[in-house]
Amino acid sequence: MVGKDCVKVAVRVRPFNKRERDAGSVCVVSMASSSVTLQDPCGGPSRCFSFDHVYWSHSGFSREGGRYLAQEPGGRYADQACVFQDLGEGVLQSALQGYNATLLAYGQTGSGKSSTMLGHGPNPGLVPTLCHRLFHSLTQHQDSLQSQVFFSMLEIYNEQVVDLLCRGARAPGGLRVREEQHRGFYVEGLRRVPCDSAVQVEQLMEQGTRARTTATTHTNANSSRSHMLITLQLKQIFSRESITKQSFISLVDLAGSERQRGSGSEADRLKEGTAINLSLTTLGNVISALADVALGRRGVHVPYRDSVLTKLLQAALGGNSRTFMIATLSPADICYEESLSTLRYADRAKRIQNRAVVNESPTERLVKELKVENARLTQRLSRQEGKRTEEESKELRRLLRQNELQIRAIQTLWEQNLQEALRDWEQQYASITQERRMMQVHPYILNINEDAQLSGVVKLFILEGDWDIGLSDSSPRCISIRGLGIQQHHAVFSNSQHRVSVTPLPGSKLIINGNSISQKAELQHLDRLILGSNSTFLFIGYPSERGEEDWSRYDYDYFQSELAAAEGIHLHSQGEPSGVSGQTDPSLLAVFYDYIKLMPMLAEANQMSQELHKEVEFKLEIKNLALSDARGHDLEKDIAVRVTSLKNRQVWLWSKSKFVNRKYLMEELYQQHQAEGGGAVGPVPRERDPFWDPVEPLLLGKAHLWLQSLAFRIALDEQLEVLGSEGTEEAIVQAQLIPCSPTGLSLSEEDILIDPSELLGRRLDFQLVLDQCCGLRWLRQARDRGVQIGFQMFDCVQLFTPAVWHNVNPLLDQRIHFTSLQTSPALLEYLQTSALVLELWGLQEGCVELAWCLEGVGTTPEGSFIIDQASDTPAVCTVDSLQRDLEALRKDNSSLRDQLSMAKHGCECVRGQAERSQAERSQAERSQAERSQAERSQAERSQAERSQAERSSQRSSCEVELGRSLKVFYHSMTSVRALLQGLRRHRPSEDAGLQALRLYVCEQAAQLKVFSEELEQSVAALKQDVAAIVRRKRERSGTWS
């Protein structure tokens, strides 16, 4: 019976994890009946998807003894049992009916795939529950049913298949995937273990997980990049009906989906040629192609053969299988992009149509046919006994016997296999029981892995006496471990009188609780140990030392936070994660978590570089820690990796994603090197070498040249400090801003503007002068280097000064003239609020110098760069200038009106005075009566003129005075700003003790005092000046009137 089945797709959202809680994350996922809505944290439209099932496992739960349970019966929270009810049950029933069944878990790393599939401690996932239910069902029907279950477990890492149940040495390059006509693709030589109980399967899974853990540490691989595939092969022989059914149950925990897109948006020379996870990318392509097929597109090629995973899942995808997919989501806003991509993926998957059939394999048909044949022979024998010759009967009996033997052989083979597997399992079980017993008695170290699923899998006991730990396993007193940076003899554990200590051997790295150790150190219960570059262990003391604490808090993040703290990168005090979380800046939190995530990867990259003789060193940097944008706002912080060649001091700065991408390529190179016996690596062509890049100019730091003075047409001469990303002083740049005439002549004090809005609509010319760069740190480190300065003035293109080489204090001697033909409000606002950001670029031998492209840049006939070009567009220009004209006319009009009324008032005063004096004069000196009217009018006129001139000169002198005071104030502000910068820069040294810290605080307080005094003085001086100007103005206008 052939039916069309669509892939059933479910989505599950997990609770916030610690990082997300600390970062104050917001849940962007909501669910209702069978739909999921994802809210864009940036305010974009919400996305809604519908699926066969949705599981809300984000909130509404309580934890009892580590078990996640719904807070109230029938509550919203979907626990493991709830997920099993739909998906697990679906898989189980399909398999029992004889269909192949597949269950895939898809989602970004940490979204809950393994938790859903395998589960954790008291929260068993789909796989263990499925096994329990399967065996339960088989035992219930054992009267009418004979069954066989085979278990296998494999991992696909970097397109290699690793058998996780393999007992012997691993095949180099992994197992081969073969294809046979009737079987399809299969893994050649994969161990299939017969099982007859769920406990046995669980045991095997534990064994597989252990193998996975050691594989990751041995080959320096990352479990989030690997796919784990568990296959249960179920055979059911229904003796009464003479039917045999066979089904394959494939349970797949896929690699973290985020890898699919490789290194994010960042361009990397090596990105194109590498598929970070070919299997996952191909799975995406297969799903897309199948979704297209389902939509009726013809001639679609489904690229099953392009990767190992899709070969093995061919039946599951569009073939003979009932397939289920669970897509897991993080609820957090910071994971929005990943969650959206997961939902889109899942949405496509649900369109895939499969054609599942109940299976009868040839072997079973043989048994069935043999049985039918036997029945026929028996019948013939009984019917024809009398008639046939002796010969014939003999022949029939022989055939009958032969057939029965064959049937028995097939059945006993299974019995034998099962017995063998049980013996093997008993051995394993005995060793696990032994391990559990030892855990109750002895101290030990416990592995801690980045993948919680693989943590606590390896336990190394430290019995009485001295124990060598390292790669070596040459003596019985050796504890053999492998991992990056582990020496042959790495350290010695001593256990005597119930005390355990550890001594690192010369040249080996050992970190305890975040601190590097070079001498013998006594261990306390729950101490954190890092051996080599990144082999992390938790020390479990004698049972008498163990309390009730929850060990699970000492996870991988905890180890890395502790290391970061030792490097001075703190988030908050260890152990009180939520104490200040409310106040921590989320962007800083994100950087902190990136830092601790990259730290172990960096240690590994350094170790690989050393072992592969690559002679490059990696160091983490926090980008923009001390830098701000053109308006002085903090720039977004981010992590960068500084790569330095130890050979020639060349430096590269890699983005986080580029480093992660490269790290994977390094791992591949390293694994290849290990596979080839760890000798010297053959030369890798440069174009494929992940440790190498062509040299490029490097952004060393930035300086801010504030443009405010230009708005007043005041010249500015500054010594600017170029700050590196982390606040280091990279250089001092001498720069000037000079307002000038169109021909480049400096303006005089008289041209200073009181009101910058006077610039609007007028031409503005100014020059940027870059005189010299002093004390270049970049050059002090190595002389075969050079620098350039890049900057972008308003809407002009990015310009660069010519390169200067081999000089710590190079002369730049650059004078660049800019012109705005008609200053727009936008330019004016820019001048008043922004700084010109001068970028200092470091050049290294062999790198291409930075050049500007003047395409589209206008120049005046004098050759200056035209800025503010947008305001030149005709329409904008007309409206703007009309508006400006109107405004100016209004102003003129009102001032003329003022003048008129003043003049009138003046005239009346003068007339009154004249009349009074005339009366006096007529009384005293009649003789003067002959003074001509013409003379008098002349006097009146000149008086009025003088008053007018006085008034206007009084106004212009006030303006000049104000301009001067502003200039003084502006200059004093420059020195105040320098003080502020000094204060910001001044930090205690990293290893400062308490005494030094006290000194630092005193110094800082003294500087702060100087700063505030200067600030107050400057402001007070300005206030005084302004008050004096206002007073004088009043006095004069009083005298005048």
Ligand SMILES: Nc1ncnc2c1ncn2[C@@H]1O[C@H](COP(=O)(O)OP(=O)(O)O)[C@@H](O)[C@H]1O
């Ligand atoms: N449904 C859930 N309920 C509670 N905790 C969960 C759930 N899903 C995931 N987690 C927690 O999230 C962490 C990461 O989950 P994990 O399954 O290891 O992710 P993945 O396998 O996708 O990388 C684990 O520590 C796990 O305890």
Ligand SMILES: [Mg+2]
């Ligand atoms: Mg996982």
